[in-house]
Amino acid sequence: MTFEEAQRELEQIVERLERGDAGLDEAIKLWERGEELYKQCVGQLDAAQGRIEELARRAESAKP
């Protein structure tokens, strides 16, 4: 699942929950799914940031 897909699903879940038309059990399930998607998004952002910092470090050390 790409970051954008996860983010889109997470936002849809939040909108659904905020509309308040989900049953209580369903709302709990949606919440759990939302938390899962959030972790996934944050993980992917952390990975991207790590790569950026690594590249910047490498570029810096390769300076003439």
Add this chain to the structure above:
Amino acid sequence: MKVEALQYGDRKVYTVASFNRGVADWLSRLPTIWVEGEVTELRRNARWQSVFFTLKDPTDGACVGVTIARSRFDALRLDLADGERAHVFGRPELFEAKGDYRMRALSIERFGLGDHLAALERLKKKLAAEGVFERKRPLPLLPRRIGLVTGNDAAAKRDVLTTITARFPAARIVVAETYVQGPFAATAMIEALREVSAAADVDVVVLARGGGSFEDLLPFSDERLVRAVAACPVPVVSAVGHEQDTPLCDLAADARASTPTAAARLVVPDAVELLQRLDRARGALSRGARGVVERRRQRVEQTHERLRRAPALAVERKRARLEHSAGRLRALSPRATLQRGYAIVRSGDGIVRSADAVAAGETIDVEVAEGRFGARVE
């Protein structure tokens, strides 16, 4: 000598001498006129009766021989040199012994500054009307090779080379040294221009010459050179003379520099500055990438915050709905019945539905539509 034909049957035949005589006669009847050209191959000898030179058309090289009586020539005190432009007043004359014709000059006037200026102005208008000055191509940011057309003496050459090398040490330059003044300059420069612009990888050509007199710079306004500059397959930077000089090749070039040094600055970037710019670009690149992650992170965090609050909100909403229902439920109690005059009677055991359920002397509770009161059973 009379022009007389011999008769061979019904054919008239002339001798060569009489043919030439006839042509000479005819030529001598042509009017005396002014002709403009460049003086070349001037030959004057104190023992000769005449002075000889060739008058050449500077545009297409057409030539005519000119003779003028030596006394007349000397009286003009012109001190003409090869390559100078002049107006010659004369008429054609046949040299009968050879059968070639030349111009018999009666007077010569040096082509003055005013004539030059007027001629340049005419040429400028003509070339402008043809659109020769219109093509302006952008100069390459970083030419693979640079062509330099310049004089062999020249401070101009040194200025261009030093400045280019100082700004961009790795620059590669093809130099074509050529005449930059005098009668052969224009054709020599055209050839040099053709040569360097055709050299492999040359992306731009600099035409450079330091300052000089108006006459010195005239070849740079030569129609052929101006056209060659305009037609050059790679962009041309013209750096001729000083700020105030505007030879026509400056107008035809893609860029004009006021000095050779300025031309050098136009054709190569400053390496140090370029590296700084690249460095800044790289910095902006990593900042940009970090910014993309940061913006996404903020959005995810905001969404997460909404997610965190959502279940409590949902429960709260359900609770509120429940309370609402409870309220309505309470509202639907039998009060309506009490309004009609009924009462609810309660004893310690609950609602009294039978007289047997109470004993005399017992305290009971009576609820009516408006409030409640205690009573004792009799």
